[in-house]
Amino acid sequence: MEKLRFERPVITRINAGVPDKFGRGANIQSISTIDDIEVSELIANYGSPLFVISEKKIRATYQEAVSAFKTRYPKIQFAWSYKTNYLNAVCKVYHQEGSWAEVVSGFEFEKALANGVPGNKILFNGPDKSDEDLTMAISHEALIHIDHFDELYSIIALAPKIGKKAKVAIRINMDTGIYPRWDRFGFNYENGEAWTAINKIMPEPDLDLMGLHTHIGTYILTPNAYTVAADKLASLVVRIKQKYDHYIKYLDLGGGFASKNTLKGAYLPGTDTCPSFDDYAEAITAALINSDIQHDHMPTLFLETGRALIDDAGYLLGTVLANKRLADGRRSLVIDIGVNNLFTSFWYDHQIVPAGIVHPDSEDTTIYGPLCMNIDVIRNAIQFPVLEKGNQVVIKRVGAYNMTQWLQFITYRPNVVMIDENGKSHVIRENENHATMNELERVPEHLKEIYL
């Protein structure tokens, strides 16, 4: 019989995990499989930490979102927000489902082209579009969402040289009751700037005003903000028709739907508080249907939903490195998942659970990552079962903004695996190693030799 490990007993004041006002205590689940593959098997095959993406979940969530909108308003088109997760395999799943591409840089534009998206199915957003980027976009007949007047003037100058009409929309910022207001992107609605931009575009022979765009913010918990936004865009459609006899072909309501993650400091979990796709769809489509836009000229509704589509499909698996007591007696756990790989831990309290069956006792615990940096905290105070070195953990809802915003810092970035609909796993991005990390570095000749 193995000798039991002794741990010095401590007495600590209970300061977390007491039942909340709804009488719920700490509810610690565990996850031992992802799409029927054992977590331990995934880690054994691909290493730890490890990102895992469920193709099945991506498709199911996408179809749920499409049906929420399509059942209310038939002319809809999603465009996948590349910056949310631009791993090619992920983008390709969305493109197979029929989603266009929404990009915010020349790099993302090139990625979308390389993924096989025709230029005329790329929406090009963002404040940073160089003349080269704009030339590429105009040549490929992409839909350019103009952010500011300087960009508009560049397009007016470039289009005749390329010999193609530039297909444009303007990004519009507005007061929708969401504060702080995102007024740094696009043209303002209330002060008339958006209308001015429209009046500058309409007479231009080489520009074709196709759409109006807004992206009011992210993690928006009040669907009504979208009603206000759709209403304001619709009023411009009517005004453009009156003045120019020109029909706007599409309204793009951007992204911003909340995923089911829990914001830091939130009282209740995101799974209880976040609106559903139906709530958002009702808010937007009702505003369009009830607007003064003529029935036979209803614009196509574009959506650039990012986090709400993919967050749930991503998991981050890791391993316990150590178990220790802090000076005040609190239990802490050191795991091999750091904030360098979990960028969204700065604003979410991610749900982290043990993989497999664990010790029935739980304790107030702080979970640290492996970095030699004080900021590397995965969860601050969580009722967590007592785990041991080598036990495995799963962090849920990491599909959005982690595999793009991750930092190469101290450790190599890990493998990313996708589990297909038949339960087969595929590496879709290899882990970094010494060779890949040194690929771009150059050492000047005089520093080649060192003398110790």
Ligand SMILES: *Cc1c(COP(=O)(O)O)cnc(C)c1O
């Ligand atoms: C980031 C971004 C999105 C996606 O936003 P989510 O909040 O993830 O849905 C959509 N459109 C634009 C213009 C963006 O910048």
